[in-house]
Structure formats: C-alpha cells, structure tokens
Amino acid sequence: MPYVTVKMLEGRTEEQKRALVEKVTDAVAETTGAPKEKIVVFIEEMSKNHYAIGGKRLSDES
Amino acid sequence: MPYVTVKMLEGRTEEQKRALVEKVTDAVAETTGAPKEKIVVFIEEMSKNHYAIGGKRLSDES
Amino acid sequence: MPYVTVKMLEGRTEEQKRALVEKVTDAVAETTGAPKEKIVVFIEEMSKNHYAIGGKRLSDES
Amino acid sequence: MPYVTVKMLEGRTEEQKRALVEKVTDAVAETTGAPKEKIVVFIEEMSKNHYAIGGKRLSDES
Amino acid sequence: MPYVTVKMLEGRTEEQKRALVEKVTDAVAETTGAPKEKIVVFIEEMSKNHYAIGGKRLSDES
Amino acid sequence: MPYVTVKMLEGRTEEQKRALVEKVTDAVAETTGAPKEKIVVFIEEMSKNHYAIGGKRLSDES
Incomplete structure (x- = not known):
C-alpha cells in the first residue's frame, strides 16, 4: 500500500520499465x-x- | 475524460472493434x-x- | 458480457446517467x-x- | 453480481485456475x-x- | 499477491464483509x-x- | 497517456495529494x-x- 497502476502503450524497453517503477515508487514514498x-x-x-x-x-x- | 473501458471475450474482428469505439464514443458524447x-x-x-x-x-x- | 466501465467527473444528472447507460448499451450490442x-x-x-x-x-x- | 477480479502472477495451471474460480465463487455466495x-x-x-x-x-x- | 477485488452493490453489513474477506482469502490460498x-x-x-x-x-x- | 492510478487508504491531506500527482507525473515523464x-x-x-x-x-x- 499504496498500489500504483501505470497503463501505457506497449513498446517501452525493459530499461525504461525498470526506471519507471523505481522513480514512481520514490515519488509515492516521498509524498x-x-x-x-x-x-x-x-x-x-x-x-x-x-x-x-x-x-x-x-x-x-x- | 470520460474514460471508457470495454471488457469482453477475445474474438471480435478489427472491423467490429473499430465500429465499437466509434459508436460508444458517440453515445458518451451525446449523453x-x-x-x-x-x-x-x-x-x-x-x-x-x-x-x-x-x-x-x-x-x-x- | 461485455462489461463496460465509464469513469467521469461527478456532476452529471440522474437523467444524463440514465441516458448514458442506455445509449452505450445499444452501441455495444449493435457493434x-x-x-x-x-x-x-x-x-x-x-x-x-x-x-x-x-x-x-x-x-x-x- | 458480485464481480470478482483475481490478479496474480502467471504460471498457475489450468487445474489450479479451475479450482480457484470454483472455491472463490463458493466463498462469495456463502458470505x-x-x-x-x-x-x-x-x-x-x-x-x-x-x-x-x-x-x-x-x-x-x- | 494475489490481489482480489470484489465489486458489489452497497448494503452488506460489516459482519458480512468481515466474513467475505476471510473466506475469499482462504479460497485463494488453498487453490x-x-x-x-x-x-x-x-x-x-x-x-x-x-x-x-x-x-x-x-x-x-x- | 500514460494513465496512472494510485490506490491508497483515505486520510492524506490535500497538500499531500497535490504533491503526489505532481511528483508521480514527473517520474513517468522522465522515464x-x-x-x-x-x-x-x-x-x-x-x-x-x-x-x-x-x-x-x-x-x-x-
């Protein structure tokens, strides 16, 4: 908790997805x-x- | 906005899906x-x- | 089946919502x-x- | 109604999924x-x- | 994990909801x-x- | 696009929610x-x- 869902077009690289979940998690924790x-x-x-x-x-x- | 999600069994043709999103959008706009x-x-x-x-x-x- | 979810800002009247579900259902059935x-x-x-x-x-x- | 969504990692067998929907449905009906x-x-x-x-x-x- | 969402009409008692989450959790764990x-x-x-x-x-x- | 949903317990202040959507948006844009x-x-x-x-x-x- 919290639970975050990111819905987006397919096509991002694994590296982008790895960074996405890391940065979003940091943003949620911080705020x-x-x-x-x-x-x-x-x-x-x-x-x-x-x-x-x-x-x-x-x-x-x- | 609005955001509409249509959940259904797989198997519809591309033509059906094309018509689906068009008609549903019209219905939402109108109402x-x-x-x-x-x-x-x-x-x-x-x-x-x-x-x-x-x-x-x-x-x-x- | 199908299952349709319409997500929108609050504020529509009951009459608008009544018409919305009716017209959207027709659009889904037709297509x-x-x-x-x-x-x-x-x-x-x-x-x-x-x-x-x-x-x-x-x-x-x- | 009710509508139950079970979100989980891929990898369960068909037999597990068959049992899952059966037992969850029983639990919802009973309660x-x-x-x-x-x-x-x-x-x-x-x-x-x-x-x-x-x-x-x-x-x-x- | 798993994540289960039960969508239903309002009106169940707290006791029913308490039993619902308990029994559904048992069903998911077992299967x-x-x-x-x-x-x-x-x-x-x-x-x-x-x-x-x-x-x-x-x-x-x- | 992308569409992000943050599901969490009620109780955060308006200021926290304002910061949450801002920082999460930045994280998604960046990555x-x-x-x-x-x-x-x-x-x-x-x-x-x-x-x-x-x-x-x-x-x-x-």
Missing part, C-alpha cells in the same frame, strides 16, 4: 510517507488497436 | 455533453479460461 | 453482436481533487 | 448471500517484469 | 498455494444508480 | 519519454473496512 517496501507498482500495456481517442483507434490513424 | 475529442476508450480482452460465471469457466463448459 | 440483456455498465465518478492532467489536479486550476 | 449463478470471476495474470514491490520488479531480483 | 499473509482483498461498493444490466440501471427498475 | 501534458493521474481512496491483508480487514485489527 505520501508510505514506507518504500510497501509500495506496489503494476504495469499494464495496451496495443494501438485497443486504445481510442475521439472515437478513433491509434491503429486506424493515417 | 454527457463531453467533447468527442476528449473521450478515451480502452478495449480489454479476456480468454475463456480466465472468465467464470457461477463458479465455472467458459473453457470448462461442455 | 459486437452481444445480446443486450447480457451487457453490463458501471459508472465510476471521480472528484476534481482526485484527477490530474499534466501533474496538476483539476481542483488546483485557477 | 454475501448472492446467488451462485450471478457471481462472476475474472482472472488477470501479470508477468514478473510488470510487477514491482519497493521499486524493484520481480524480474530484476537476483 | 493457488499463495501464503495467506500475502493475499490482499479490496471491496468496492457501487450504488444502484451506477450499475446497469441490459441498458437499465437498477435504480430505474420498477 | 517513459511521454510529454508531461498527456500524463493522467487518478487517485482512488479506500477505507479500512474495505481493505484486507491475510484475510483480516485493517478495521478489524486490534
């Missing part, structure tokens, strides 16, 4: 006072055909 | 007054072995 | 072929102090 | 009074590189 | 082999005007 | 390369009677 070892981060990736803005999927954009 | 370009739709697919009704997975039904 | 009576819609409301774009909460905007 | 046939269970699996505790992903642990 | 002390359960309640089946909210049913 | 103005953060609060570890709700701990 909420939660002990770092209790902070959980989940990454959820989505593909361009499952994500739409304004009624148009990213995979359908020209 | 909430949100500008269409601010409406986000996520599709989440599940497989039959990860979905159960009444304690029985769809993949286990005979 | 996925799912029987209307099996489509579930959840509304989740958020407050302006729990929603941020670009690092700034809506409640903090001047 | 909430909901009719068993109305209880829905979703399984969501995550991989070790998308799950971090204390700022470190499980895939990065030595 | 997945996860140590009981690592299993997390979240309860999410919804109101009848935020939940619709077949395009009709429970609060609109006569 | 993923996403433009800051496209990063969305949602805060979800839970109460102690809706959150359990090891089958016991925080509200039931003595």
Whole structure:
C-alpha cells in the first residue's frame, strides 16, 4: 500500500520499465510517507488497436 | 475524460472493434455533453479460461 | 458480457446517467453482436481533487 | 453480481485456475448471500517484469 | 499477491464483509498455494444508480 | 497517456495529494519519454473496512 497502476502503450524497453517503477515508487514514498517496501507498482500495456481517442483507434490513424 | 473501458471475450474482428469505439464514443458524447475529442476508450480482452460465471469457466463448459 | 466501465467527473444528472447507460448499451450490442440483456455498465465518478492532467489536479486550476 | 477480479502472477495451471474460480465463487455466495449463478470471476495474470514491490520488479531480483 | 477485488452493490453489513474477506482469502490460498499473509482483498461498493444490466440501471427498475 | 492510478487508504491531506500527482507525473515523464501534458493521474481512496491483508480487514485489527 499504496498500489500504483501505470497503463501505457506497449513498446517501452525493459530499461525504461525498470526506471519507471523505481522513480514512481520514490515519488509515492516521498509524498505520501508510505514506507518504500510497501509500495506496489503494476504495469499494464495496451496495443494501438485497443486504445481510442475521439472515437478513433491509434491503429486506424493515417 | 470520460474514460471508457470495454471488457469482453477475445474474438471480435478489427472491423467490429473499430465500429465499437466509434459508436460508444458517440453515445458518451451525446449523453454527457463531453467533447468527442476528449473521450478515451480502452478495449480489454479476456480468454475463456480466465472468465467464470457461477463458479465455472467458459473453457470448462461442455 | 461485455462489461463496460465509464469513469467521469461527478456532476452529471440522474437523467444524463440514465441516458448514458442506455445509449452505450445499444452501441455495444449493435457493434459486437452481444445480446443486450447480457451487457453490463458501471459508472465510476471521480472528484476534481482526485484527477490530474499534466501533474496538476483539476481542483488546483485557477 | 458480485464481480470478482483475481490478479496474480502467471504460471498457475489450468487445474489450479479451475479450482480457484470454483472455491472463490463458493466463498462469495456463502458470505454475501448472492446467488451462485450471478457471481462472476475474472482472472488477470501479470508477468514478473510488470510487477514491482519497493521499486524493484520481480524480474530484476537476483 | 494475489490481489482480489470484489465489486458489489452497497448494503452488506460489516459482519458480512468481515466474513467475505476471510473466506475469499482462504479460497485463494488453498487453490493457488499463495501464503495467506500475502493475499490482499479490496471491496468496492457501487450504488444502484451506477450499475446497469441490459441498458437499465437498477435504480430505474420498477 | 500514460494513465496512472494510485490506490491508497483515505486520510492524506490535500497538500499531500497535490504533491503526489505532481511528483508521480514527473517520474513517468522522465522515464517513459511521454510529454508531461498527456500524463493522467487518478487517485482512488479506500477505507479500512474495505481493505484486507491475510484475510483480516485493517478495521478489524486490534
């Protein structure tokens, strides 16, 4: 606790993901006072055909 | 904003998904007054072995 | 099935929410072929102090 | 209704998942009074590189 | 880990919720082999005007 | 995009929440390369009677 979910398009490298969970955890610990070892981060990736803005999927954009 | 998530069994065609996000976005814009370009739709697919009704997975039904 | 979640700022009227779930359900039935009576819609409301774009909460905007 | 989501690391067998949804459904029915046939269970699996505790992903642990 | 979310209509008593999380945790531990002390359960309640089946909210049913 | 959800116990001050969304947004921008103005953060609060570890709700701990 806290539990953080980061939902983003697929394609980031393992190195980016490794840095992402580290920095986000630091930010949450610093601002909420939660002990770092209790902070959980989940990454959820989505593909361009499952994500739409304004009624148009990213995979359908020209 | 708003953010819409549609969770459904895998198997729909790309054409169905394309129409789904378009029509759902129209429905949300029309009824909430949100500008269409601010409406986000996520599709989440599940497989039959990860979905159960009444304690029985769809993949286990005979 | 399908299961639709609409996440939006609080403040819509009951009449708007009633229309929202009706029109969204129609849009999902029409485009996925799912029987209307099996489509579930959840509304989740958020407050302006729990929603941020670009690092700034809506409640903090001047 | 109710809707139960179980999020866990990938790797359980089909037999474990089959038992999981059955036993969880029984537990929910028994304690909430909901009719068993109305209880829905979703399984969501995550991989070790998308799950971090204390700022470190499980895939990065030595 | 695992993380279980139970989404249901508001109205259950504290005693029911207490029993719910206990029994669900037991069911998950027994079937997945996860140590009981690592299993997390979240309860999410919804109101009848935020939940619709077949395009009709429970609060609109006569 | 990305969309970040922070789920935590209720009780943080507005000042803590303001800092939380700011620092988390910075962390995501820095590590993923996403433009800051496209990063969305949602805060979800839970109460102690809706959150359990090891089958016991925080509200039931003595």
